[in-house]
Amino acid sequence: MDLLLQILVNGILQGGLYAIMALGLALVWGVLNIVNLAHGAFIMLGAYISWYSFSWLGLDPFIGLPLTAVLMFGVGYAIQRGILNLVARAPMFNTLLITFGLEVVLTYLAQLVFSADFRTINPSYSGRNIDVLGVTIPVVRLAASGLAILLTLVMWRFLLHTRLGRAIRATAQNLPAARLHGVEPRHLYAVTFGLGLALAGAAGGLYGTVSQINPYIGATLTAKSFAISIIGGLDTPLGVIAGGLVLGLIEALTTLYVGPTFADVASFGVLVLVLIVRPSGLLGRTA
Amino acid sequence: MHTLLRDGLPCAALALALSLSSPASHAAGNEIVLGASVQLTGPVANTGRYYKDAYQLAVDQINRKGGVQVGGKKYTLALKIYDNQSDVNLSVRQYTQLVSKDKVNFLLGPFASNFALADSAVSEKYQIPMVQGGGASDQIFSRGFKYVFGTLAPASNYFGSTIAMLKQLKPAPAQIALLYADDAFDVSVAKGTRPLLEKAGLKAVIDERYSSNASDFNTLLSQIKAKQTDAVLVAGHETEILNFIRQAKSLDVSPKLYSFTVGVPSEDFRKALGADAEYAFGMTAWLPSENLKDDWFGDAAQFAKAWGAQYRYEPDYHAASGVSDVEAIVKAIEKAGSLDPKAVRDALAASDFQSLYGHIAFADNGQINLDQVVIQVQNGKPAAVFDGSKFLRDAKYPMPDWSKR
Numbered sequence: 001m002d003l004l005l006q007i008l009v010n011g012i013l014q015g016g017l018y019a020i021m022a023l024g025l026a027l028v029w030g031v032l033n034i035v036n037l038a039h040g041a042f043i044m045l046g047a048y049i050s051w052y053s054f055s056w057l058g059l060d061p062f063i064g065l066p067l068t069a070v071l072m073f074g075v076g077y078a079i080q081r082g083i084l085n086l087v088a089r090a091p092m093f094n095t096l097l098i099t100f101g102l103e104v105v106l107t108y109l110a111q112l113v114f115s116a117d118f119r120t121i122n123p124s125y126s127g128r129n130i131d132v133l134g135v136t137i138p139v140v141r142l143a144a145s146g147l148a149i150l151l152t153l154v155m156w157r158f159l160l161h162t163r164l165g166r167a168i169r170a171t172a173q174n175l176p177a178a179r180l181h182g183v184e185p186r187h188l189y190a191v192t193f194g195l196g197l198a199l200a201g202a203a204g205g206l207y208g209t210v211s212q213i214n215p216y217i218g219a220t221l222t223a224k225s226f227a228i229s230i231i232g233g234l235d236t237p238l239g240v241i242a243g244g245l246v247l248g249l250i251e252a253l254t255t256l257y258v259g260p261t262f263a264d265v266a267s268f269g270v271l272v273l274v275l276i277v278r279p280s281g282l283l284g285r286t287a
Numbered sequence: 288m289h290t291l292l293r294d295g296l297p298c299a300a301l302a303l304a305l306s307l308s309s310p311a312s313h314a315a316g317n318e319i320v321l322g323a324s325v326q327l328t329g330p331v332a333n334t335g336r337y338y339k340d341a342y343q344l345a346v347d348q349i350n351r352k353g354g355v356q357v358g359g360k361k362y363t364l365a366l367k368i369y370d371n372q373s374d375v376n377l378s379v380r381q382y383t384q385l386v387s388k389d390k391v392n393f394l395l396g397p398f399a400s401n402f403a404l405a406d407s408a409v410s411e412k413y414q415i416p417m418v419q420g421g422g423a424s425d426q427i428f429s430r431g432f433k434y435v436f437g438t439l440a441p442a443s444n445y446f447g448s449t450i451a452m453l454k455q456l457k458p459a460p461a462q463i464a465l466l467y468a469d470d471a472f473d474v475s476v477a478k479g480t481r482p483l484l485e486k487a488g489l490k491a492v493i494d495e496r497y498s499s500n501a502s503d504f505n506t507l508l509s510q511i512k513a514k515q516t517d518a519v520l521v522a523g524h525e526t527e528i529l530n531f532i533r534q535a536k537s538l539d540v541s542p543k544l545y546s547f548t549v550g551v552p553s554e555d556f557r558k559a560l561g562a563d564a565e566y567a568f569g570m571t572a573w574l575p576s577e578n579l580k581d582d583w584f585g586d587a588a589q590f591a592k593a594w595g596a597q598y599r600y601e602p603d604y605h606a607a608s609g610v611s612d613v614e615a616i617v618k619a620i621e622k623a624g625s626l627d628p629k630a631v632r633d634a635l636a637a638s639d640f641q642s643l644y645g646h647i648a649f650a651d652n653g654q655i656n657l658d659q660v661v662i663q664v665q666n667g668k669p670a671a672v673f674d675g676s677k678f679l680r681d682a683k684y685p686m687p688d689w690s691k692r
Binding site for chain 2: 002003006007014108111116117118119120122126127128136138139140141210211212214216251252255259260261263264
């Protein structure tokens, strides 16, 4: 019984981490209709920025997150304006190709610049945990999950209630009408992509604090983020929380009851199931 | 889609590389060309680099010391190395290219068992000897192949010396957990470890296979804790083991001992973990000792020094194994007195010499047999603890609780 409780807690905490990893991908996908295959590579980049600000500047990884996010926002804004806007209205296959190319370039540049050495962001409190009723809760994971949920809620409120957020949604829903109201789509697209990357950067910082960083972590993270976005749905940022938690719990429970090698089978099985039963995701609007 | 593009792009890159490389055969004149496909980029690049660096250092040193004498004629060694981007399929194509188009004289191996398993089929088909120091899985040597030789100790016995040590530790560990990744090497390790545990009268209360590249070990760690496991044996990859140790710390899982097939001997692994690497056990078939004499480098200690000066990181057993592969080929050529692949193959099978890596001699199946020394991270350095029968120094055992470090 204790073990089951511990496994459920593990799954929920892992789910929180998954949620923040997927948040940026879902935002860019939902608003810009770009499936950013380089998303995981940007998480990797964010992780390295956090690693350097931690090891060179001595910045605590949580305090360094805004810095990472701001830098990544700049990168995202520039990439959208300079590269992706060129294919903004093109068929989806073009954006897939471009973001895939970005992934390859980023990954190999990362190996050139950072080498293939493994890194970890290892602040003194990284292994600390609290004991609640016999269940061990790692502090860093708890903080990361909390932050993930907080950021998701902020993003949700931002899109619903701020002028900029509404403009972003309006551009996605009806471009001509948004233009008639004076919205500048190029700028808004770039802001959205920048936000997506800022979130990826923050996710990278948290990921480096609980896991290890190397130039090749991106592809798996993209796949996970993709699955979470589909399971949760793209209509609201809250979808990634649902998707992240579902994935985290399924993986944990499958590992416990069936075996660790079946975790991926189960999670992608659920993905297929969601696509059949609720194609727009758990929190998506039904057609 | 993703994999389609992944496979497509390296192809295009290869085609481009082909069109740029000169068509002239490297094997002409006074050069003996050794060919290999190594992981210089991609997820396995971290260990792959040992092999490129090892082959290069060995070739340079042998050339500096007078090259290779074949029937009264002097030859120099040359290397032809491709980057397989950590892609097995690409590495097979590259080995095929090395023997059929580049016409290299002999083959050196890639890193990792699943690569050596696939690539050795090429050397067997074209009957060009391959001496490889990167694949330890018993599967590579159980197919009756005549042209593949291996200088890593058999995977099935990686935990042999560790299990012998378990029997001598006080208090003796009783409950064992065995975790292993689902690739050729680690499955061989697990297969070999089970009978060893049984023979030692130890019980595996957890025996689980996990997916390669897994990053979440929280569930397994919670099970290890719940079952009050004394010793945890993990056969996996460095990325997984880094995550395993970090998550063990965050979940406060402190078995009396844990041991890993890889990581502990590697400098960057210990650096990534910092103080958390302490107490971790591992094994190595090689330590840079002055007692290991070598015709070209003097001894293993001098070799380690030369390596550090050249590459600015420490060599581990992968590095020494890679160097011994080049040496084995050179010794065999000189003994055969010819560059004929068949004659050199026969000379390789009869190898019997001392190298900086140890005594090089192959069993009938082509694999070397070396004893694994148990090592433990003590004060940030890997220290030799147990040699298979006796303690070389005190093991730090049991490992203290994470909360008391």
